[in-house]
Amino acid sequence: MLLCDIGNTSYHFLSEYDDFKKDVKSFDASEIKHNVYYISVNKRVDASLNKLPNWIDISIQLDKTKYYETMGVDRMMALEAIEHGIIIDAGSAITVDVKKDGVFEGGFIYPGVKAMSETYKNISSALDYEFNFDVDLKKLPKNSQDAITYGYLKTLYCEVMSHKMDIILTGGDAKKFSKIFKAARVDEHLVFKGMKKLIPQL
Amino acid sequence: MLLCDIGNTSYHFLSEYDDFKKDVKSFDASEIKHNVYYISVNKRVDASLNKLPNWIDISIQLDKTKYYETMGVDRMMALEAIEHGIIIDAGSAITVDVKKDGVFEGGFIYPGVKAMSETYKNISSALDYEFNFDVDLKKLPKNSQDAITYGYLKTLYCEVMSHKMDIILTGGDAKKFSKIFKAARVDEHLVFKGMKKLIPQL
Numbered sequence: 001m002l003l004c005d006i007g008n009t010s011y012h013f014l015s016e017y018d019d020f021k022k023d024v025k026s027f028d029a030s031e032i033k034h035n036v037y038y039i040s041v042n043k044r045v046d047a048s049l050n051k052l053p054n055w056i057d058i059s060i061q062l063d064k065t066k067y068y069e070t071m072g073v074d075r076m077m078a079l080e081a082i083e084h085g086i087i088i089d090a091g092s093a094i095t096v097d098v099k100k101d102g103v104f105e106g107g108f109i110y111p112g113v114k115a116m117s118e119t120y121k122n123i124s125s126a127l128d129y130e131f132n133f134d135v136d137l138k139k140l141p142k143n144s145q146d147a148i149t150y151g152y153l154k155t156l157y158c159e160v161m162s163h164k165m166d167i168i169l170t171g172g173d174a175k176k177f178s179k180i181f182k183a184a185r186v187d188e189h190l191v192f193k194g195m196k197k198l199i200p201q202l
Numbered sequence: 203m204l205l206c207d208i209g210n211t212s213y214h215f216l217s218e219y220d221d222f223k224k225d226v227k228s229f230d231a232s233e234i235k236h237n238v239y240y241i242s243v244n245k246r247v248d249a250s251l252n253k254l255p256n257w258i259d260i261s262i263q264l265d266k267t268k269y270y271e272t273m274g275v276d277r278m279m280a281l282e283a284i285e286h287g288i289i290i291d292a293g294s295a296i297t298v299d300v301k302k303d304g305v306f307e308g309g310f311i312y313p314g315v316k317a318m319s320e321t322y323k324n325i326s327s328a329l330d331y332e333f334n335f336d337v338d339l340k341k342l343p344k345n346s347q348d349a350i351t352y353g354y355l356k357t358l359y360c361e362v363m364s365h366k367m368d369i370i371l372t373g374g375d376a377k378k379f380s381k382i383f384k385a386a387r388v389d390e391h392l393v394f395k396g397m398k399k400l401i402p403q404l
Contacts, residue, residue, distance in 0.1 A: 008326055067344075072328075093325045096353075098342055106341065106342025106344045108342065108343055108349045108350070108353040109322070109329065109353045110353040111321045111322065111325060112325065115321050118321070119318065119321045120295075122317065122320075123313060123314065124210055124294075124295065126243075126272065139308065140308025140310065142269075143271075144272040144273075144311075147309060147310045147311045148311050154310065155312065155357035155358050156357050158357065158361045159356055159360045162360055
């Protein structure tokens, strides 16, 4: 069985054997002849998949009334996988969602690493630094690289920790962020776990 | 006497009578014949002002060893104006600086409103919303506009409030941010106050 989570930049597949990614710009979905259970937040890809009967949109199994109308189905699927906790999905955007005793409490959206790095660079060439994921967030910075790193990461850290809940990290940058959220559990297959729960025959 | 604080986008003047701004792209500094005491974080403007003897760079009066090498002189000047507190200077970037009992403790840099709004929009057209400065930051969001607003503002709010200090808001967006930092004192002339302290004959 093949699962696929389609985002703004890539198809993320999970087979029985491994997981792999394909670029949304170059990948041709009609190459795959097996059944694929998928979700997509990418409207353009979504439209093209409607014509392929072996691509099965599993998001129709979701009870979306538990969430909100414009919320990405990937966030919903990750939430389906847990009963209680705070999920950080670190991709091109970072979504942070809270679930308490089976109930979605709400969530927020923060820029991903690449987007935020561009933002600082565009404000001023004096702010064109890589983020330093080894920074000590307990100390107020006294250099430019740490000043933007702290601005990006400590603010997020402070908000997330204020909820005092177990943290689950997922998404392409999960490992990077586990340097900041040291007590977090990393689960790169969280969205797939939610999807599997909703496939009827499993 | 004329004071001028030059940033990435504008010349900000203060005379005895009022304060006013001029665009860095179109303003010709040689039009002004009076003495102007100025600071600048804009290298291009800085270079052109060196040739005008009535433009006097007041940043040379600063004891820069109290700060760090690549720090903007506007941040230093704002800090010169206070003895104790946390300064939020909300412009094209937002700088947050802490001073305790006369000593600079460090600071960080966060994107300004315009830059951050662009960032969300560039990640996905589904995130192309204005920030809602009337949002209730006590509640986790359940709609897209509040989800990006909370991502931008609550994270910053959480970090700033954790210092438990008096907050002074300055910069072009100070009034906007006073909706979020309700207990903050707004002082749009904070940088000028620091500059005045350093002009010898005053």
